[in-house]
Amino acid sequence: MNGIFVYSEDIAVTKQLLNIGRSLADVLQVNVTALALNETETDTAGLIACGAEKVIALSGSNPWVESYAESIAECIAKENPLLVLIGGTMRGKDVAARIAAWHSHGLVNSAMSIEVVERKLETKRMLYGGLAVCKEELSEGCIVTIDPRTYEEAAADPLRNGDVVACTAQSNDAVLVGGVCPIVRERADLANAEKIICVGRGLSSQSDMKLVEDLAEKIGAEIGCSRSIAEDYHWLPTESYIGLSGQKVKPQLYLSIGISGQVQHIVGARDARVIVAIDKNEKAPIFSAADYGIVGDLYEIVPKLIEKLGK
C-alpha cells in the first residue's frame, strides 16, 4: 500500500506532521505510517491516537539520531510510500537529504503548505530568500520537510487503533559525537509572543540594547533580532533571530529598529498583523514591508517613543 510516511526525531513535531499527514491520507484514501525513534511505548501509542495506522518503533543504542539515517531509509523503502513527511528541524533535514539521495527521490525542504490538487500532491515553498513562492507538483515518493509549528499537533483520539511494529535499528557510527551542550533558552519563546521588537545592525553597540529593552518593557514586547545580531555579534542568542533560517513569528505587532529588511529577514515576520519599522534610510526595503514606519535615527526616535509612552 502506498501510503504516507511521517518521521521526526522530536515526537511533538511528529504529531504536527500527523495532523497534515492524516488529512492528506484521508483525501487520497491511503494509510499513514509513523516512525518513532527510541520513544516509550506510551509515546508510540500516542502516535496511533494522533492518526497513524501503523507505527514503526525503532530502537538503538546510539543517542545521535542522524546515525540512523540508513535504518530509516530502509523502513521507508519497505513501505514504499508515495509521500514522506519529515520534521524540518536541522537534524531532520540532514537525514531527509541523505534518504532522498539513496532513494533517488525529490526533496522539498521547509514546505509552507502541502495539498492534494487533482490527486497530485503540491507544495509551496520560498524561493530567492522569500521574494517568491514556488509551487511544485511532487513526484511519487518525494520527501517533504515541514518546519516545526507549521501545523498544530493532531488531536489525539484514544479510540483509534493501529499496529506498532518494533524494530532494532542499526546505527552508522562513522561520526563520533563528543560533547553535546544544550543552548539554554534565555528568553521567552518568540513564536508565541504577542508583540516583538526586533533589532538589527542599526544598533551601534551592545550597550544600546538597554534602549531597546526599555521600549520592550514599556509596550510589553519580547526582543528578537536579525541574523547578524545573533550570529556575528552574539548580542542575543541564536533562537532570537527571525527570518528564513531563523524563527518564523506571528505576533500582533512586529516593530523593527535598525533592520534594513532584506527579504531573508522579513520573510520570518510576514505573518505579523502589524509591521512597524524605524530606520534612518528612507530607501531601506523594510519600509515596503511595513504598515507604519518612521524614517529617522533610532537614537532620537526610540528615546522619544519611550518618553511619550511613559506619560
Added chain:
Amino acid sequence: MEDEKFDVIIVGAGPAGSACAYILAREGKSVLMIERGDTAGSKNVTGGRLYTYALELVESNLYKEAILERAVVREQIMMLSDKTGLTIDYFAGTNMEERMPQSYTILRAPFDEWFAGKAEEQGAMIAAGILVDELIEKDGKIVGVKAGGDEMYADLVIAADGVNSSMARQAGLKKEWNGHEVGIGVKEVIELDPETIQQRFNIGPDEGVARAILGGTDSVMGGGCLYTNKDTISLGVVLSPASLAAQKRSIADIYQDFKMHPAIYPLIKDGTTVEYSAHLVPENGWNSVPKKLYRDGFLMVGDAAGFVINTGTMIRGIDLAIVSGVAAARAVLKAAAPADVGQLYMKELNELQLISTMQLFAGWPQITGLPRMSSVYPDLANEMIGSLFYVDGKLPKRMDKSMLQILRKHVGIGQVLADAWKGFKAL
C-alpha cells in the same frame, strides 16, 4: 607571487579606460585595468548618449556589437517656465545607414561592462572590485600603483578614474575642483514599457529621443536632459553647486519638482524608478583642463583630464573620453621610449581634434553660466510663443508691441543685448 610589471596600468574602467585598454591589448601590450566597482559600469551614472564616431576610432564597426539602447532620431530642446513648456523638435530622419555620424542612447552599466569585456577579449587584464589608493613614485617618475597592500608596477600609469580623479591630484597635475568648474548631476532611470515610450515620444521601435531641457530648476543655474532607452527613460538635471547653495534647496528637491513639472511628468507617468544616482560633471570646458596632462610615467584621459563639453543643449563626455583613450593608446604605441609618451599624447589629441574642439567651445560656459539661461529666457520664450496662440475674442495687441512688452517684463533690453554680445564673443 613574484613582482610583475605591466606595460601600462589603467586606473578606471569607464569609456576612457576601456577604449585605451582595448587598443593597447590588441596591439600586444600588456595592460592591466583596475576598477573599483564590482564590475565595470557598476559605479557609473547611467544614461546618456554615445556618438558612434568615437567607437569607430577604437575599431571599425565595433559599435554594431555594443549594448546600445535607441538610435537618436529626434533632437529636442525644451524650455520650461513655471507651468508651460516649449519644445523644439528636430527630426533627423530614420534611415540610419545613410545617417552619419550617428548617435545612440545608452545605459552606462551594461555599456561599460560590455566595453570592458571587449578589452578583456583583446587580452587586457581586468581587476574589478579593487580601489587604487595611491600612485607609486620613484625618482620623480610614476612607476606603479598601490591598492590595498598590493603594489603593481608599469612603464606608464593612465588615470582614467573620472571627474574626481585622485590619481591626477596625487600626480600633482590637478587641484581640487572649484565650485564653478563642476556641475552636480542627479539622474534617474525610469522604467516604462517600450510601446508607451514610443507613443509618448512619437518614435519607432529602435528610435530614440535626446532632449536638452532649460528652465524648470527653480532658477538654479544648470539644465536637464532626457533620453529614451529601450524600456527606460533617463531623466536628470545638472546644476551649479554655487547657485544651488544660494537657493538653499537640495538638488534632490529641485529634481523632484523638475520631474513633477506639468510638461515633464506626463512623459514618465506610471514609470517605476529603477535607479537613482548623483555624480559630478566637469562644466567649465577647456578652461578647467589642467595645463599639463602628463608627467614622466603618467597621463590622464577622459573626465580625469576634464574633457567634457557642455553647451546647455548638448553634453559630450563619453565620446571625448573614448577619443582621449584612443589618443593615449596611440601615443604609447608610437613612442620609441617611455619618456616620449606624454608629448606624443598631446600630439594625438591635437590630431584627433579633441583639443581644438574643446577650445572652440571654450567660451560656452560663459553662456550656459548666464543666470538668465535657466529661468528668464525659458520663461520669456514660453510667454512669447504662448502669446502667439492666445485667443480670447478681444482685440489682439499688435505683435511687435506685445512681444516687446513680454521681453521688457522679463529682462531689460540692455541685458539682452549684453547677453547676446557675450554669446557672440564666446562663439
Added chain:
Amino acid sequence: MDIVACYKWVLDEQDIKIVPGSLLLDTSRAKGKISDYDKNVIEEAVLQAEKDDTVTVTALTFGNAKAKQSLKDALSRGPVKGYWVNDAAADIADGFVTANVLTAALKKIGAYDLILFGEGSSDAYGQQVGPRVAALLGIPVVTFVTKLEISEGKVMAARKIGDCTEDVTVNLPAVITLLPEVCKPRIPGLKQVLGASKKPVQEFKLADLDLVAENTLPKNKIKSIQGYAMDRKNEIYTDGTVDEKVNTLIASLTKEGLL
C-alpha cells in the same frame, strides 16, 4: 590533503523585481553572484590551507555558461584550481540533479578528502546538496558546522543544531556543510584578483561525466513561481520633527489597538 569547496553561481535576489500589477518575477536586470554563504565555504577551505601547507584547495561549481564569470571571483579567494561543469541543465536543476552532477564530477576529479558545502544556497535554499553528495559518494557527512579542525586524517567539527551544540569527529573522506558563522569571507586584493586569471580552470560538459540521462532530470514539476505579494499599509513618516513623527506613530498604533 585535498579540499573541494563547492559553490553555486546565483542571481542576486536584490536585483529581482516583482512586475507591478502581476506576481511575475523580472530577472532581466539581475546580476550573478557567488551564493552568499558559499563565499564563507571557500574562505574556510582556504583558511585550512593557510594553516597547513599540505592542504590543497580547489573549487567546484555546476552552472550555465554565465557562471564562467564566477571562476575568477572564486579563484581570487584562494583555491588553486577551478572545476566548472558548464551546462544549461543547471538552470533547472534541483537538489537531486545538482547532487548527481557534482558527485559525478567529484568522481572524475578523483582527489577529495574533504568536500565543503554551504548550509543552503541563497536562491533556492534547498538545503540538501551537501548531504546528498555524501550519501551518493558513500561517505559520512556533518551538517551545520561552525568550527572546523583537521588533523591526522580526521575532522573535528562543532555543529550548531537549534537547541544545542555538538562536537563531533569523523574520518576523512567526508562532507561538511558550513554555517556562515564559521568565518568571514575576505575581500580579494589586487594580486589575488590578478593571480586568479592565471589559475587553471577545468571545464566539463555533462556528457563528459558518467551520468545516466534520468539522473539529470529534475524530480518535481515546477508549476509556478510567483512573487510574494506584500499587502501592507506603507504609511511611512518621513517629514516633520521627531516629536511629530513619534506622535503620529503612537496615534496609528493606538488606533490599531496595539498600545
